[in-house]
Amino acid sequence: xxxxxxxxxxxxxxxxxxxxxxxxxxxxxxxxxxxxxxxxxxxxxxxxxxxxxxxxxxxxxxxxxxxxxxxxxxxxxxxxxxxxxxxxxxxxxxxxxxxxxxxxxxxxxxxxxxxxxxxxxxxxxxxxxxxxxxxxxxxxxxxxxxxxxxxxxxxxxxxxxxxxxxxxxxxxxxxxxxxxxxxxxxxxxxxxxxxxxxxxxxxxxxxxxxxxxxxxxxxxxxxxxxxxxxxxxxxxxxxxxxxxxxxxxxxxxxxxxxxxxxxxxxxxxxxxxxxxxxxxxxxxxxxxxxxxxxxxxxxxxxxxxxxxxxx
Amino acid sequence: xxxxxxxxxxxxxxxxxxxxxxxxxxxxxxxxxxxxxxxxxxxxxxxxxxxxxxxxxxxxxxxxxxxxxxxxxxxxxxxxxxxxxxxxxxxxxxxxxxxxxxxxxxxxxxxxxxxxxxxxxxxxxxxxxxxxxxxxxxxxxxxxxxxxxxxxxxxxxxxxxxxxxxxxxxxxxxxxxxxxxxxxxxxxxxxxxxxxxxxxxxxxxxxxxxxxxxxxxxxxxxxxxxxxxxxxxxxxxxxxxxxxxxxxxxxxxxxxxxxxxxxxxxxxxxxxxxxxxxxxxxxxxxxxxxxxxxxxxxxxxxxxxxxxxxxxxx
Numbered sequence: 136x137x138x139x140x141x142x143x144x145x146x147x148x149x150x151x152x153x154x155x156x157x158x159x160x161x162x163x164x165x166x167x168x169x170x171x172x173x174x175x176x177x178x179x180x181x182x183x184x185x186x187x188x189x190x191x192x193x194x195x196x197x198x199x200x201x202x203x204x205x206x207x208x209x210x211x212x213x214x215x216x217x218x219x220x221x222x223x224x225x226x227x228x229x230x231x232x233x234x235x236x237x238x239x240x241x242x243x244x245x246x247x248x249x250x251x252x253x254x255x256x257x258x259x260x261x262x263x264x265x266x267x268x269x270x271x272x273x274x275x276x277x278x279x280x281x282x283x284x285x286x287x288x289x290x291x292x293x294x295x296x297x298x299x300x301x302x303x304x305x306x307x308x309x310x311x312x313x314x315x316x317x318x319x320x321x322x323x324x325x326x327x328x329x330x331x332x333x334x335x336x337x338x339x340x341x342x343x344x345x346x347x348x349x350x351x352x353x354x355x356x357x358x359x360x361x362x363x364x365x366x367x368x369x370x371x372x373x374x375x376x377x378x379x380x381x382x383x384x385x386x387x388x389x390x391x392x393x394x395x396x397x398x399x400x401x402x403x404x405x406x407x408x409x410x411x412x413x414x415x416x417x418x419x420x421x422x423x424x425x426x427x428x429x430x431x432x433x434x435x436x437x438x439x440x441x442x443x444x445x446x
Numbered sequence: 447x448x449x450x451x452x453x454x455x456x457x458x459x460x461x462x463x464x465x466x467x468x469x470x471x472x473x474x475x476x477x478x479x480x481x482x483x484x485x486x487x488x489x490x491x492x493x494x495x496x497x498x499x500x501x502x503x504x505x506x507x508x509x510x511x512x513x514x515x516x517x518x519x520x521x522x523x524x525x526x527x528x529x530x531x532x533x534x535x536x537x538x539x540x541x542x543x544x545x546x547x548x549x550x551x552x553x554x555x556x557x558x559x560x561x562x563x564x565x566x567x568x569x570x571x572x573x574x575x576x577x578x579x580x581x582x583x584x585x586x587x588x589x590x591x592x593x594x595x596x597x598x599x600x601x602x603x604x605x606x607x608x609x610x611x612x613x614x615x616x617x618x619x620x621x622x623x624x625x626x627x628x629x630x631x632x633x634x635x636x637x638x639x640x641x642x643x644x645x646x647x648x649x650x651x652x653x654x655x656x657x658x659x660x661x662x663x664x665x666x667x668x669x670x671x672x673x674x675x676x677x678x679x680x681x682x683x684x685x686x687x688x689x690x691x692x693x694x695x696x697x698x699x700x701x702x703x704x705x706x707x708x709x710x711x712x713x714x715x716x717x718x719x720x721x722x723x724x725x726x727x728x729x730x731x732x733x734x735x736x737x738x739x740x741x742x743x744x745x746x747x748x749x750x751x752x753x754x755x756x757x758x759x760x
Contacts, residue, residue: 167504239735438504
């Protein structure tokens, strides 16, 4: 197959368009929702210094979300359809980013940040040579900021893991978060209306998300140069040894054989809600209601733009 | 040690620094003033934080998150300037704030419940703060004046953003305009009280002014604010409420009828006894207690640093 020309959004086939949109929603929704959660720590972090640092990360992620959503501007989508008036069931973020923080659970904040940041680094690498110039052009700027995030998370993890209470809290957070982290590498379901009858499939015999064609297209069209399985394996090969070096037990690590990380996610390893398939936890609905509150209260029909083009 | 007479004689902009051996009266008065300012940054940020999430667009959300972050940064800077007087540590000041002993601006004791109230803080209150802070760049405690340089620079952006939010609301739907006018009527007297009671009722004014800590009187600041912000409010279509009565002087400047303002409420607030404000103090205390375990971990790691300098992991 010849690589489609994504520099010309007018001349894409329906499948090409869907692959691009699906990829962007994976990226942008993850960043947007994670940023929403990070902002919960503003004016609540352990110290003024950590408050400032987490606020920085939240703004970085929000900026990235804005950059990714903007890619779909070529396809006639605006922030209204993509965020403020999108049906919450049409968001495609992984469930790890939507879970609320328990008050004071800083261990969750730094662990979640680490798990997401590693995944983010890997998928950005796989986008460096994307066939979509708009995607490829945005990667370098985002990478620059993300490397700092991971370093920050690791500094904290290492610090907390040394203390008894910190270690206990990290282990509890890991047990709770790990299954949701695996959903980062789950396939996306297409929007409702297209194969809508299948998206709520809960049988164990076949994958619930029927987007695997879309996911294959994303790679076949050269939009991303690694498959979800490859990204997941790489991710496990990084996070499992690292977390074990902190004396943490990784639940269901997917490790098979002698140290090779075969990425074999079984149904049992995954939570009921996987996000990518449009099935979310109740916390997502509450979060959605909260962030759209003003927009609805004031009867707005267009989210305010301050910057003409995102930087 | 420098005696009080010399302090008063020398009192000028940025005159004193940690190199000077200053009398206790000066150091305590300066600590009280800067601690109040720092506490206000924190409690202002606490009040506004729900609107990061409730901002009606990604751009607004980014700007609002950055604003709240800036206020925390100002708090950090100001606690450092206060600490350098050698009277209280940052931990003592933050503990006092959590325990309800720390004082902060009257406006941050009120609840903030809707986006239409946001510009009441981020345009009017921040605008009022800007006026005061601009004069404090000439305060006699050099670390305080130095902090004000950065604070004023950033606050300028906040006020611009607040003004943009107000403009958007007042050019929006009729419903938005009405809601904004109602919010303005509720907040207007509180905003005027931002500057505190008239000079003859102000407890700390004379001393602070005689040692150069305070550069302009409450009355002068309030009047200058009215001169600047009444026309701005009108420009955006807000109607100035009948009460408190505002007199227009012959030269076109304004003065407020002090007796029309609720000073009982003001002094209840000043004692940290006003109900919504207490809820905010305790809400923040609760959030701080929930992360005590992290601070204890940090302190155990680095007993000497005690959290002043940025840590490797912060």
